[in-house]
Amino acid sequence: MTEPTTTSAATGPGWAQRYGAALMNTFGAPQRVLVRGEGAYVWDADGRRYLDLLGGIAVNALGHAHPAYVAAVTEQLGTLGHVSNFFATPAQVGLAEKLLALVTPGGAPAGSRVFFANSGTEANEAALKMARRHGGAARPRVLALEGAFHGRTMGALALTHKAAYREPFEPLPGGVEFVPFGDLAALEAAMGDDVAAVFLEPIQGEAGVRPLPPGYLARARELTSAAGALLVLDEIQSGMGRTGTWMAHHLPHVGGGVVPDVVTLAKGLGGGFPIGAAVALGEHAATLLGPGQHGTTFGGNPVAAAAALAVIGVIEDEGLLAHVAELGTWLREKLAGLGHARLAGVRGEGLLIAAELTEPVAAQVAAALLDAGFIVNPVRADALRLAPPLVLTTAQAQSFLDALPAALDAAGTRP
Incomplete structure (x- = not known):
């Protein structure tokens, strides 16, 4: 130095x-x-x-200027830089397939699908729209935790707990309620058949790197399944190898084999290139968002997808x-x-x-x-x-x- x-x-x-x-x-x-x-x-x-x-x-994730990362982005940009989402690209499809193989231990359940965005907040916006579509008018409530940070666009901000972030922009999209961090009794009391989804970070990053207590995610899965609500795991900061596993909820003492309904990803996924993803798991995944119900100009961009594939490849190879x-x-x-x-x-x-x-x-x-x-x-x-x-x-x-x-x-x- x-x-x-x-x-x-x-x-x-x-x-x-x-x-x-x-x-x-x-x-x-x-x-x-x-x-x-x-x-x-x-x-x-x-x-x-x-x-x-x-x-x-x-x-x-790979630091700065990793040769394999630079080569992948350069090659893709020199081949095809951007197309609209009226078309597909091999990088986009390949990355979606790779994420479905990685996001849950043993691979995603049949019927699972990926939506690509440009950032973590956009991935959570997509997940919130999935929750609204899943719940409909009969399920107006969405639960999140005190200390949560899910982004700063209006929908994601509604899921973010910190008052200093929220208050200048209120009123925010309604229906979000916060329960105390790590308190299973409070989560049990808040659950009901009018809850569309529960959003959780396996490790709260912006709150000071706070892992959920052992057993919390497993019980949250039981509660959401019983109530017919979605369990959404925000792995934007904790995913893509950050914890020594592909996802933090893969750690036995954190997730205990839990399979959520939606996993949101960004940050380390692109290794510096902007990309986000909302991965919906299970047979109902294809119905959470239909044609015309959500969109993005740059989501799934072939250069971003190539960057993410390079990140995954280096994590595996090294x-x-x-x-x-x-x-x-x-x-x-x-x-x-x-x-x-x-x-x-x-x-x-x-x-x-x-x-x-x-x-x-x-x-x-x-x-x-x-x-x-x-x-x-x-x-x-x-x-x-x-x-x-x-x-x-x-x-x-x-x-x-x-x-x-x-x-x-x-x-x-x-x-």
Whole structure:
């Protein structure tokens, strides 16, 4: 790593000012202006290198500029870049078939179908429309959990719990109710034959990497089946190998063999290229959305599909599921064993990890780490989120562990 600089440096000549003058202020001032990446590293406009432990928020599964990924996208773009959805492409069909083989252990049930979108929020919009079509007027209620994050477009936002995200845009599409996270008794009390669907994240990412308690998904499956409601699993952040399995609900202590009705995917699916998918499972899947009831101009784009196929191929060819499971366990154990007074605990699965802090200084710790050449995310005031590329090495992870104590110490002295 190059020598640390101050937080105000390393933004490049005038780039931050130009950003502020040209872009809407929806994300705040950029922390750095990044110009290139390779593997798990990125470089800013001043030439400083950073270990990317956020991966574009669990997006860059293969890191940056993976040769197989670049080759697949380049070849597809040089062959056929876009067609309307009046036509199909081999990449689109091949990706749908591949997802049906991966999304549930042993392959999807007969009749399952895929709808392609461009992002996670769009995948959840599609799933919400499926729920509405499934439930009809007799099932006006949809259940989600406190702490849920399902996106920011209006339908997905209605499923997102955080008041600061919701309130400026109310009234939102109606019928969504929130039940306490992990509380099975509350879910049982809320269920009824007027519920169209229950939306769950097996691991709540934006709430601070909170896995559902063991047995929760299995019981939710029983309740939704008994009530005739859909069980929708949002695997947008936790899916596509992030937990050392293709889907977080494949983990025995998380899903226990549960087969949901719909699984939504994005982020790591495209490895950096925008793509989302709503995978409907079972014989009823083909009837959840019919011709003319939903659509997208770019969903299933052949370049996006080629990118996703490349991601899946590299994960398979390079044995990344086993690598993520092993490295994730090692990293969580090492974090827990640091014994720093500001570390309260560690939670997560695979390479979706939160380091819980004893004080609300996560933003200060993240800033100190950025100065030291490491990108992490203060997902909560008292928690740091790690969602690095799946190709992260043990040596790279160790360099972060070596730098973390000093960043934790510095948090109390930073303005």
